[in-house]
Amino acid sequence: MTVNTLNAKNLAAPAANVSAYLKSRARWSPFEIAFWVFAFATIWLFPGKHLILKDTAILALFALSLDLILGYAGIISLGQAAFFGLAGYFAGLVAKYGIVNEPVVALVLSGVVAAALGFATSFLVLRGSDLTRLMVTLGVSLMLGEVANRYSNITGGADGLQGVDIEPLFGRFRFDLYGHNGYVYCLSVLFVCFVIVRRIVYSPFGLSLRAVKGNPLRAAAIGIPVKWRLVAIYTVSAGIAGIAGALLTQTTAFCSLDVFSLERSADLLLVLIIGGTGYLYGGLIGAVIYKFLQDWIANLTPQYWQFWIGLVLVVLVLIGRDRMRNWIGTVRGAVAGVGVRLLPRSITLGGAAPDGP
Amino acid sequence: MLTILFDGVAYGMLLFVLACGLSVTLGLMNFINLAHGAFAMAGGYCTVILVNRIGIPFALGLPIAFLVTALIGGLFERTLYVHVYARDHLDQVLFTIGLVFMSVAAVDYTMGSSQQFVQIPEALQGQFNVFGVGMGKYRLLIIVVCGLLTVSLQLILAKTRFGSRLRAAVDDQRVARGLGINVGAVFAVTFAFGSGLAGLGGALGAEILGLDPTFPLKYMIYFLIVVTVGGTSSITGPFLASILLGIADVAGKYYVPKLGAFVIYAIMIAVLIWRPQGLFARATAR
Amino acid sequence: MPILETIRLEKRFGGITANHDVNLVVEKGARHALIGPNGAGKTTLINMLTGVLKPTAGRIMLEGRDITDVVPHERVRLGMARTFQINQLFLDLTPLESIGLVVSERLGLGADWWRVVGTRSSVTDEIVEVVERFRLTDVMHERTARLPYGKQRLLEIALAFTCRPRVLLLDEPAAGVPEAERHELLATIEALPAEVTVLLIEHDMDLVFSFADRISVLVNGSLFVDGAPEEVARDPRVKAVYLGEELDA
Numbered sequence: 025m026t027v028n029t030l031n032a033k034n035l036a037a038p039a040a041n042v043s044a045y046l047k048s049r050a051r052w053s054p055f056e057i058a059f060w061v062f063a064f065a066t067i068w069l070f071p072g073k074h075l076i077l078k079d080t081a082i083l084a085l086f087a088l089s090l091d092l093i094l095g096y097a098g099i100i101s102l103g104q105a106a107f108f109g110l111a112g113y114f115a116g117l118v119a120k121y122g123i124v125n126e127p128v129v130a131l132v133l134s135g136v137v138a139a140a141l142g143f144a145t146s147f148l149v150l151r152g153s154d155l156t157r158l159m160v161t162l163g164v165s166l167m168l169g170e171v172a173n174r175y176s177n178i179t180g181g182a183d184g185l186q187g188v189d190i191e192p193l194f195g196r197f198r199f200d201l202y203g204h205n206g207y208v209y210c211l212s213v214l215f216v217c218f219v220i221v222r223r224i225v226y227s228p229f230g231l232s233l234r235a236v237k238g239n240p241l242r243a244a245a246i247g248i249p250v251k252w253r254l255v256a257i258y259t260v261s262a263g264i265a266g267i268a269g270a271l272l273t274q275t276t277a278f279c280s281l282d283v284f285s286l287e288r289s290a291d292l293l294l295v296l297i298i299g300g301t302g303y304l305y306g307g308l309i310g311a312v313i314y315k316f317l318q319d320w321i322a323n324l325t326p327q328y329w330q331f332w333i334g335l336v337l338v339v340l341v342l343i344g345r346d347r348m349r350n351w352i353g354t355v356r357g358a359v360a361g362v363g364v365r366l367l368p369r370s371i372t373l374g375g376a377a378p379d380g381p
Numbered sequence: 382m383l384t385i386l387f388d389g390v391a392y393g394m395l396l397f398v399l400a401c402g403l404s405v406t407l408g409l410m411n412f413i414n415l416a417h418g419a420f421a422m423a424g425g426y427c428t429v430i431l432v433n434r435i436g437i438p439f440a441l442g443l444p445i446a447f448l449v450t451a452l453i454g455g456l457f458e459r460t461l462y463v464h465v466y467a468r469d470h471l472d473q474v475l476f477t478i479g480l481v482f483m484s485v486a487a488v489d490y491t492m493g494s495s496q497q498f499v500q501i502p503e504a505l506q507g508q509f510n511v512f513g514v515g516m517g518k519y520r521l522l523i524i525v526v527c528g529l530l531t532v533s534l535q536l537i538l539a540k541t542r543f544g545s546r547l548r549a550a551v552d553d554q555r556v557a558r559g560l561g562i563n564v565g566a567v568f569a570v571t572f573a574f575g576s577g578l579a580g581l582g583g584a585l586g587a588e589i590l591g592l593d594p595t596f597p598l599k600y601m602i603y604f605l606i607v608v609t610v611g612g613t614s615s616i617t618g619p620f621l622a623s624i625l626l627g628i629a630d631v632a633g634k635y636y637v638p639k640l641g642a643f644v645i646y647a648i649m650i651a652v653l654i655w656r657p658q659g660l661f662a663r664a665t666a667r
Numbered sequence: 668m669p670i671l672e673t674i675r676l677e678k679r680f681g682g683i684t685a686n687h688d689v690n691l692v693v694e695k696g697a698r699h700a701l702i703g704p705n706g707a708g709k710t711t712l713i714n715m716l717t718g719v720l721k722p723t724a725g726r727i728m729l730e731g732r733d734i735t736d737v738v739p740h741e742r743v744r745l746g747m748a749r750t751f752q753i754n755q756l757f758l759d760l761t762p763l764e765s766i767g768l769v770v771s772e773r774l775g776l777g778a779d780w781w782r783v784v785g786t787r788s789s790v791t792d793e794i795v796e797v798v799e800r801f802r803l804t805d806v807m808h809e810r811t812a813r814l815p816y817g818k819q820r821l822l823e824i825a826l827a828f829t830c831r832p833r834v835l836l837l838d839e840p841a842a843g844v845p846e847a848e849r850h851e852l853l854a855t856i857e858a859l860p861a862e863v864t865v866l867l868i869e870h871d872m873d874l875v876f877s878f879a880d881r882i883s884v885l886v887n888g889s890l891f892v893d894g895a896p897e898e899v900a901r902d903p904r905v906k907a908v909y910l911g912e913e914l915d916a
Contacts, residue, residue, distance in 0.1 A: 229779055
């Protein structure tokens, strides 16, 4: 039986079915809604923990940016800190010299600056093997670190950028020492960026990225301009990393050379690996686990927490990320199962799962 | 000017001894080992303990450092690395960075975070003055030792049975297996030997490079530059890359001290864009 | 005017010549088969046609336009799509998603980063049409990695077909398909619309002679014989180098 014999009526039902299925992939699941409700509830639930929560939100946003290129486009990078650091200094400098006073505008500008760097360096990153990519991404961030060190009259060099005075948010909310307003600000920015990234991932563009990651040869053979897709996502990812870096400067009124360090990029990989790549929440969950792990270990052995981080990495790899993902998948499946029973709405979700025409 | 060249060559030679093991592991197993510097650090600290604390002569300390590091390298290869060879590059990067972090913290814990110096015999201190060119005696020693090592490495690779097996395995692993070469064993031996060389380099270089717990992180990028710029198809490529890097770094720090390592990174990126397979790789990249 | 034509196409790897002086002419609407013994240079030729490899010398013309220097994904837009001898699929996507991807790419929606996939009815209608045509309806929600081999082979063709090519290059479509799933595959290939020109590279002589209306034989990197199936089958030289053993077997 071929299409010629299919009449329009036969086609309509499956088409609706297909459409519903495709759209259901992108629908917010109960798990996700619960996640965000809880995230915003922490503002009232843990008022004493706002400083660490704020750092967690920034790290989560930073990890989200890496997940875009690593989890969705398959680019290994050790240089995400370049964008984080550049935008961090940019945000600090525009505030210090009173060029842009409104934090939100400065934040967006910082993201744009980082994205511009991302666009410019994407052409370097697209060439060569994984190792070449590692070297080039790392090299770019180290170069920026050297530049910041060199022009210490502007950046403060090894002492860091001092005397940054951030104006109150919307002219009303001052960034306080306890991080209350800072946390609300960072969490809101994280949420907005997350929603945007989520749209991207479920769009045709996002689907094409997954295809490029899965099989670049075939992706080109079905007419996808592989290179430009990667350039685009690398640029977006750089912009988001930049927003994260600017958030850090704005909420701490300080920026130091270690924003460019290798450790920052390496830790970021760890964050993402803990949470899992390629499903958006990996960076967020990873950031929460990482921050609290770090907090806990640092309390036990303040000087040597790096050892334990290293051990976590080694053990994670030896166990195998796939196996980890399967365990997590089982847990998540169980959680989702509970969610389905609790929320009648999600039954329609299951119902959209198709049966052949 | 010539002194800079001399120092640069000494530095480059040292880098080569430090990094050539990495070049072979990368070429042989396509394995990205970011923890190579940790073995160099092990060699350095081993010498510090032997020479400074126990009082073993420097000349004897070096070969012991080589053996100890080779042993550690072999042990790690058999117990840990062997599980990670078949994984993707991301796993390899995570795994070896994890090892770096652990080694940094472990050395910090046991040896303290301050910089260590190996006590060098007095005969090796001071300078020669040849035709108005000042040459540090110790640097001359480095050039001689590393030069000899390089020549003997080349001979081992070119003339011995093991060398030809290794080259066969680098060239095409499947074919090498088909020829009955035990690639796993070849790799274990090479890994241990390469680690040993790194350890020896770390011991020799403690004086010049500075030895503290952050050594593996600080020099990781340098080793990787040697390997990526030099290519992994021969040891000549990494050798030339090391010398170039050594000279460029010494000259850069002398003439434009404020830019620091900026020049090096810029050159590296330029080279990798121009020749992604490395400056001295075989032209026929398939 | 032939729809696809190569002019003195040549490819050398170092000292080895894979293709030499290939003048292939594929007429519009043809069912053209390219056959030849192993190592005759068939795969190299298709890789040059699709732009994966760059020819050492010679030109490639698609509908009279020189496409020798056009990058692979542009050739798809110009109307040429291919399948692969070894499946090249998106293993983490479902057939539905894979086909949806191709449709949206072809309609130029691939750079759309805001709209959710599946909100356009023109896209979903076409997905359903392709899924039906290639008999993938009952597996369209499975991860591609889990499909039976025969279904994967069908999806392999479906992806190329969804590019709406005017020339479709099929690289050994039946290779490795188990007997039980074979009929389904052959029937689907038979049913490809007549307006699509098909260039088939195949070892399976049953398939070639039941399907092709024109056959080119490639030997040692060059075109050896070119003609209607009956002529080729009768040609003593072809029998000598190649067909003899296969047909008698």
